[in-house]
Amino acid sequence: MSCAPLSVDGLCFTYPGEHHRALDGFGLQVAAGERVAVLGPNGSGKTTFVMHLNGLHQLQQGAITIGDLEMCDDNLAEIRRRVGAVFQDADDQLFMPSVRADVAFGPANLGVPKAERDAIVERALTQVGAMDLIDRTPHHLSGGEKRRVAIATVLAMDPHMLVLDEPTSGLDPFGRRELADLLVSLPQTQLVVTHDLPFALQICPRSVVVSGGRVVADGPTAEVLADTALLEENRLELPYGFDPSRV
Amino acid sequence: MAAPPAVPGEGIDDMFDSPAIVAMHAPDGFLEPGVAVVTAVIAVVVTAIGLRRATDELGDRQVPLAGLAAAFIFAAQMFNFPVAAGTTGHLLGGALAAILLGPWVGSLIVTVVVVVQAVLFADGGLTALGYNTINMSIVTAFGGWAAFRLLRRVMPANSAGVVGATALAAGISVVLSSAAFSIEWLFGASAPVAFDTVFGAMVGVHALIGIGEGLISALVIAAVLAARPDLVAGAADLDLADLSRPARVGTRTFVIGAFLSSIVVAAVVSQFAVDNPDGLEKVAEDEGFISSARDHALDSSIFADYATSGVDNATVSLAVAGVAGVLITLAVGYGLLGASRLGRRTQGA
Amino acid sequence: MGGGHGSSVDRLHLAGDTIIHRLAPHVKIVATFAFVISVAISPRQRVEVFAVAFACVLTLIMVARIPLRVWLARCAVILPFMTMAVLVPFVGGGEQTEVLGVSLSTDGLWAAFNIAAKALIGASASIVLAATTPVTGLLEGFARLRVPRVLISIVAFMIRYLDLLVAQLGRMRTAMVARAHDPRWLWQAKPIASSAGALFVRSYERGERVHQAMLARGYTGVMPDLVEQSRPRSDWWAAIVVPAPVVAVLVLGLL
Numbered sequence: 001m002s003c004a005p006l007s008v009d010g011l012c013f014t015y016p017g018e019h020h021r022a023l024d025g026f027g028l029q030v031a032a033g034e035r036v037a038v039l040g041p042n043g044s045g046k047t048t049f050v051m052h053l054n055g056l057h058q059l060q061q062g063a064i065t066i067g068d069l070e071m072c073d074d075n076l077a078e079i080r081r082r083v084g085a086v087f088q089d090a091d092d093q094l095f096m097p098s099v100r101a102d103v104a105f106g107p108a109n110l111g112v113p114k115a116e117r118d119a120i121v122e123r124a125l126t127q128v129g130a131m132d133l134i135d136r137t138p139h140h141l142s143g144g145e146k147r148r149v150a151i152a153t154v155l156a157m158d159p160h161m162l163v164l165d166e167p168t169s170g171l172d173p174f175g176r177r178e179l180a181d182l183l184v185s186l187p188q189t190q191l192v193v194t195h196d197l198p199f200a201l202q203i204c205p206r207s208v209v210v211s212g213g214r215v216v217a218d219g220p221t222a223e224v225l226a227d228t229a230l231l232e233e234n235r236l237e238l239p240y241g242f243d244p245s246r247v
Numbered sequence: 248m249a250a251p252p253a254v255p256g257e258g259i260d261d262m263f264d265s266p267a268i269v270a271m272h273a274p275d276g277f278l279e280p281g282v283a284v285v286t287a288v289i290a291v292v293v294t295a296i297g298l299r300r301a302t303d304e305l306g307d308r309q310v311p312l313a314g315l316a317a318a319f320i321f322a323a324q325m326f327n328f329p330v331a332a333g334t335t336g337h338l339l340g341g342a343l344a345a346i347l348l349g350p351w352v353g354s355l356i357v358t359v360v361v362v363v364q365a366v367l368f369a370d371g372g373l374t375a376l377g378y379n380t381i382n383m384s385i386v387t388a389f390g391g392w393a394a395f396r397l398l399r400r401v402m403p404a405n406s407a408g409v410v411g412a413t414a415l416a417a418g419i420s421v422v423l424s425s426a427a428f429s430i431e432w433l434f435g436a437s438a439p440v441a442f443d444t445v446f447g448a449m450v451g452v453h454a455l456i457g458i459g460e461g462l463i464s465a466l467v468i469a470a471v472l473a474a475r476p477d478l479v480a481g482a483a484d485l486d487l488a489d490l491s492r493p494a495r496v497g498t499r500t501f502v503i504g505a506f507l508s509s510i511v512v513a514a515v516v517s518q519f520a521v522d523n524p525d526g527l528e529k530v531a532e533d534e535g536f537i538s539s540a541r542d543h544a545l546d547s548s549i550f551a552d553y554a555t556s557g558v559d560n561a562t563v564s565l566a567v568a569g570v571a572g573v574l575i576t577l578a579v580g581y582g583l584l585g586a587s588r589l590g591r592r593t594q595g596a
Numbered sequence: 597m598g599g600g601h602g603s604s605v606d607r608l609h610l611a612g613d614t615i616i617h618r619l620a621p622h623v624k625i626v627a628t629f630a631f632v633i634s635v636a637i638s639p640r641q642r643v644e645v646f647a648v649a650f651a652c653v654l655t656l657i658m659v660a661r662i663p664l665r666v667w668l669a670r671c672a673v674i675l676p677f678m679t680m681a682v683l684v685p686f687v688g689g690g691e692q693t694e695v696l697g698v699s700l701s702t703d704g705l706w707a708a709f710n711i712a713a714k715a716l717i718g719a720s721a722s723i724v725l726a727a728t729t730p731v732t733g734l735l736e737g738f739a740r741l742r743v744p745r746v747l748i749s750i751v752a753f754m755i756r757y758l759d760l761l762v763a764q765l766g767r768m769r770t771a772m773v774a775r776a777h778d779p780r781w782l783w784q785a786k787p788i789a790s791s792a793g794a795l796f797v798r799s800y801e802r803g804e805r806v807h808q809a810m811l812a813r814g815y816t817g818v819m820p821d822l823v824e825q826s827r828p829r830s831d832w833w834a835a836i837v838v839p840a841p842v843v844a845v846l847v848l849g850l851l
Binding site for chain 2: 605608628629632633635636637640670671673674677681684687688690701703704707708710711713714715717718719720721722723725726731734744746747749750751752753754755756757758760761762765769780784785786788789790791792793794795796797799800801802803804806807810815816817819
C-alpha cells in the first residue's frame with residue numbers, strides 16, 4: 001500500500017449545455033499521505049472536482065497529476081486504479097449481488113487471478129472491519145456497513161489516494177467514529193469532501209475551502225474553522241456549541 | 248430495509264399486491280405446444296436482436312441502464328394504480344418502455360421482467376414464456392411504438408403532442424396485446440371457447456384496461472419530459488423550445504372520453520369479430536393448422552353465434568353481446584380480484 | 597401478476613441443506629425445464645401422466661423440505677387461471693354431459709382439467725427451483741447454459757436495485773397519503789403517476805452514476821468473470837431422474 005502526491009493546476013470545466021463554469025481555475029497541491037478536508041457550499045464544484053480525479057469528466061482545461069502520472073486518455077485505467085473514489089450514495093457503488101462480488105469487481109477488472117483476488121478481498125474487508133459481511137447482499141446492509149464496504153471495494157484496487165464525497169452522511173454517531181478511526185488508520189493520501197466540520201477537524205489537519213469553482217482558502221483546519229467571516233461567506237457554520245479551539 | 252406502510256396497519260405487501268384484472272401471465276399448457284414452440288423461437292430471436300441493439304445504442308452503459316430501467320418497470324408493474332371505487336389495476340409498461348428507450352431496448356427490459364417473473368415467482372409458465380413474452384413485451388413495445396410514431400405525425404410537435412400520442416399508443420398497445428393472444432388462441436386453444444368469443448371479450452375488456460395504461464403512461468411521460476426530456480426516445484426529434492411548454496393532462500376528461508371510446512370499440516369490433524374470424528378459421532382449417540374438431544360454437548349459451556337470442560335486430564344484438572361480454576368479463580375479473588387478494592395475503596410466506 | 601413478492605426477491609430462497617439444495621443450479625434448471633416441458637406436451641386424456649407428474653412434484657417438495665403451506669401460498673399466482681378453468685365447462689360448446697343436474701361441456705371439462713393440471717404442476721416445479729436455489733446461483737446456472745452474460749448482468753442489476761426502487765415508490769405513496777391523497781378512481785392517479793415518472797428519472801440517473809462507479813473501478817465494458825468455485829462433481833443424473841417418470845409413462849402409453 002502506498003500513497004502519492006496530488007497536483008491540480010488551473011482546472012476549468014463547464015458542463016455540456018450550461019454556461020457557467022463549474023470549475024474556474026481550480027488549483028490544489030497535496031503531499032503524499034496528507035489528509036485534506038474539502039469544504040464549501042453546495043454547488044461550489046466539489047463533486048465536479050471529485051469526478052475529475054477519477055477521469056469521469058473530459059479534461060477541458062488544466063492539468064491533474066497523481067504521483068508521476070499525468071491525467072490523459074492513455075493513463076485513464078491506471079489513474080482509476082490509483083485514485084479510489086467513494087461517492088456520496090453507497091448504493092451507487094454496491095451494484096453486485098454480494099459484498100464479495102462487489103469488492104472483487106475492481107481487482108477482477110484489473111485482471112487479478114482468482115486465488116490472489118480472494119486474498120485481496122479478505123484483506124480489504126478486514127481492513128474496514130467488514131469481514132463478517134462478506135456473503136451478505138448489499139441492499140440489506142445498514143448505512144454504516146454500506147459505507148465501509150464501499151471503501152473496501154476501493155481499497156481492493158490498492159489505491160495511492162482516496163477521495164471521499166460526504167462520507168459521514170447518513171451515519172449515526174457511532175458509525176461516524178468508526179469511519180474516523182478507519183480513515184486515520186489508512187496510509188493513502190486522502191481528500192475528504194464534507195459538510196461535517198467537526199469530522200474534518202478530527203481527522204484532517206489541513207482544509208481547503210472551495211467556492212465558485214476554485215479554492216478560496218487553504219490552511220490548517222483549526223485556523224480555517226476559526227475564521228468566522230470565511231465560514232459565513234461560504235455558507236459554512238459550526239455546529240451549535242462547537243468550539244474548534246477547545247478540541 | 249422495508250418500506251413504511253401506506254396507512255397504519257397496511258403493509259407494503261398490500262400496496263403492491265393484487266393481480267391484473269385479466270391475468271396476462273398465462274400458465275403452462277394454456278396454449279398448445281405448437282404455439283408455445285413457435286412463439287418461443289420468435290421471442291428468442293427478437294430478444295437476441297434487442298440485446299445487440301442495446302449494445303449499439305447504450306454502449307458500455309447498457310448493463311447499469313437497462314438493469315435500472317428493468318427494475319423500474321418491474322416496480323411500476325407491481326404498483327396498484329386506482330381504477331374505480333378502490334379497485335386497482337396494473338401497468339404493463341411495454342409501450343411506456345418503448346417510448347422512453349426505443350422499441351428494441353424497451354421490449355428487452357420488459358422481456359427481462361417477464362422472464363424473471365416466470366422463473367422466480369412462477370408468474371407465468373416456463374413453457375408459456377414464448378407467448379407471454381410476445382404478448383406482454385414484444386407486441387406492446389413494438390405495437391405501442393408504431394402507434395406512437397403514427398400518432399406523432401398528426402399531433403402537434405411539442406410536449407402535449409408527445410403526451411397525447413403516448414396516451415393513445417399505450418392504450419392501443421394493450422388492445423394489440425389482447426388481439427395477439429386471441430390469434431394465438433386461434434391456433435393453439437386448449438379449451439372449446441370459440442375464437443370470436445375470446446377475441447370479442449379480450450379486446451373489449453382490454454380496451455377498458457387500455458384506458459388506465461394510456462393515462463398512467465401519459466402522466467409518466469409528462470413527468471419525465473418536465474425533468475429530463477433527453478430520456479424520452481420518442482421526443483428525440485424535439486428541441487428545447489418545443490418542449491418548454493409542459494403538457495397538462497386533463498385526467499377526468501381523458502378517462503370519460505376513453506371509456507366511451509372503448510365501449511364503442513367493443514361494440515364495433517364485435518361486429519367484425521363475427522365476420523372475419525370465420526374466414527380466418529377456415530383458412531386455418533384449410534392449411535391444416537387446426538382440426539375441424541376444434542371449431543366449437545357456443546350453441547348452448549345465449550350468446551350463440553355472438554347474437555343475443557331474443558333480440559331481433561342483428562346489429563343491436565351483436566353490440567349488446569359485445570358489450571355484455573365486456574361487462575361479464577369485468578365482473579369475473581373483479582371476482583377473481585377478490586379471490587386472488589385472499590391468495591396474495593398469504594403469499595410470500 | 598404476482599403479489600406479495602414486493603418485499604424481497606431474497607425471501608424466495610428457503611435455506612436448506614437437502615440434496616436438491618446442493619445440486620448444481622444449471623442442472624436444476626435443465627431438470628425443471630425438462631420436467632415442465634414433458635408435462636406441457638402430454639395430451640390431456642393421459643390422466644396417469646399427470647398423476648405421476650403430480651406425485652413427482654410432491655416428492656420434490658418433500659425432499660426439499662418446503663413447507664406445504666409455503667408451496668400452496670406461492671401457487672396463488674395461478675388462481676385466476678384456475679378460476680377461468682372452472683368456468684370453461686359452463687360456457688364451452690360441443691358435446692354436453694350431465695353432472696349433478698347441470699349440463700357441462702365434455703370438451704370443456706377436459707380442457708379445465710388440462711389447464712388446471714398443467715398450471716399447478718408447472719408452477720410447483722418453478723416454486724421448487726426458486727425455493728432451493730439462491731438467485732445468484734440461478735444467474736450463474738443460466739450463464740453456464742449459454743445465456744449471454746450481458747443479459748445475465750442486466751437481470752442481476754435489476755434484482756439488485758428492485759427493492760430500492762420499490763421502497764422509493766412506496767415512500768412517495770406514503771408521502772401522498774400523509775397529505776390526505778388516497779385515490780380511488782383512475783382520474784385521481786395523476787400524483788402517483790407523476791411520481792412514477794420522477795422515479796424513472798431518478799432510476800435512470802442512478803444507472804448513470806452506477807456506470808461511473810463501475811468505470812472508477814476499472815470497468816472495461818465487459819463484466820468481469822466472478823464465478824465462484826466450479827463444482828467438480830457431476831449432478832447431471834438429476835436432470836435425467838426428475839423428468840424420467842413423466843417421460844416414461846408418456847412413452848409407455850404410446851406403445
